[in-house]
Amino acid sequence: MRHVHGRARTTWYVLLAVILTAVFGLLAYNLFGGEKRIEHRLERLYATEDPQFSRELGVLLGPPVVGGNAYRVLKNGDEIFPAMLGAIRAAQQTITFESYIYWSGEIGREFAQALAERAKAGVKVHVLLDWVGSQKVDDAVLHIMSDAGVALQRYHPVHWYTLGKLNNRTHRKLLIVDGRIGFTGGVGIAPEWTGHAQDPQHWRDTHFQVEGPVVAQMQSVFLDNWIKVSGEVPHGPGYFPALPEVGKGMAQMFSSSPTGGSENMALMYLLAITAATRTIDLSAAYFVPDDLTRKALVAALKRGVRVRIIVPGEHIDSETSRSASRAQWGEPLAAGALIAEYAPTMYHCKVMIVDGFLVSVGSTNFDNRSFRLNDEATLNILDRDFAAEQTRIFEDDLALSRPISLAAWSNRPWREKLADRLSSLLASQL
Secondary structure (H helix, E strand, O other): HHHHHHHHHHHHHHHHHHHHHHHHHHHHHHHHHOOOOOOOOOOOOOOOOOHHHHHHHHHHHOOOOOOEEEEEEEHHHHHHHHHHHHHHHOOOOEEEEEOOOOOOOOHHHHHHHHHHHHHHOOOOOEEEOOOOOOOOOOOOHHHHHHOOOOOOEEOOOOOOOHHOOOOOOOOOOOEOOOOOOOEEOOOOOOOHHOOOOOOOOEOEEEEEEEEHHHHHHHHHHHHHHHHHHHOOOOOOOOOOOOOOOOEEEEEEEEEEEEEOOHHHHHHHHHHHHHHHHEEEEEEEOEEEEOOOHHHOOOOHHOOEEEEEEEEEEEOOOHHHHHHHHHOEEEEEHHHHEEEEEEOOOOOEEEEEEEEEEEEEEEEEEOOOOHHHHHHHHHHHHEEEEHHHHHHHHHHHHHHEEEOOOOHHHHOOOOHHOOOOOOOOOOOOHO
8 A cells, every 4th residue: 555655656746847847848948949049259251331241131131132122210109100000091902010019098099990991991901919018908999900800810829838939929010001111110009109209208219111122021021920820821912012113222121030030130230240340329229238249349349330329218118127238338338339328208219220331120129038039020221321311310319318437337326236237137038
């Protein structure tokens, strides 16, 4: 009898061990992803203006750099939302829309109504919202769309069989209308993005309207996740029309995901920083670089590249991210970087300008979550005129920002230093 009880006890121990192993394995997969990370510093072989740079962006990141594109920069909600809603209301065949943040409020209802009206008119409308990022939206807003025939999907809703993907969110922000006009950038569909950054309740952000051959690449990025959640493959001329050249800009739209190409975003930033010859201007809503990226920035500074970084100041939606960011500033500041905190409101821009030639825009933050955990999408534009315009906007924002000196950073209160150190322990999840 004692032998039977011993065997039963052993069976329970084995079962408990299996359960604990599964739980810790699931946790590790969610926190750190399943792919190998870039571990070694890139060798500097060419400059940004060398044709080899754009060639390797295309080869290493996926889609090639294509010409014939035109762009329009949109600042803050007062410019962004009317342009997006105008394009939706003018749609004739298809609308594909993917967003991380979609909350309740007047702007969320306005988008839902515009999308619903087009669906009722016979336009094929596909909407993909992240399950976590859209938790604050009322069911009534979603029903406006679904009841009108909008194909509405949520990305990675929580079920027992999706627990392994719990930490993988789509952070992409994409709107493509009739396969001809695309929008991307940092904006979410929520009241915080309305207005013109006039006070702390209305955020500073930038979005971009794109036309030309690169819009087909934007559509392809949307379909990457749509196929994952629905199993459907929308195609045909309504989604992929022939796109004539409408300008002279060179551009490339690429994506990343932990399930494939998780290192694409980190690789793009490392390639651009390593190739930089003169200047790097970075607008970063969340600036928490890993060791490799921080060392690449410092190496650029040491070879004479001017590095300027704008980050959020006291108005931020994640004090932990701000604290973890601050913990990383010592080495870049000591090497000569300018780091400044935007003062008027939350700074949600995600733009990098290199050598007055490359402009990188999209949903990607300068942190590990964007580099390795989220699904992201970024548009690379190689265009001197466009880069000059973005530099002027950057400098306007810089004029409203408070520079942080190395001395001020070094002499901050010990409580702040301790908080920064503790927050930095979470850097892999920020």
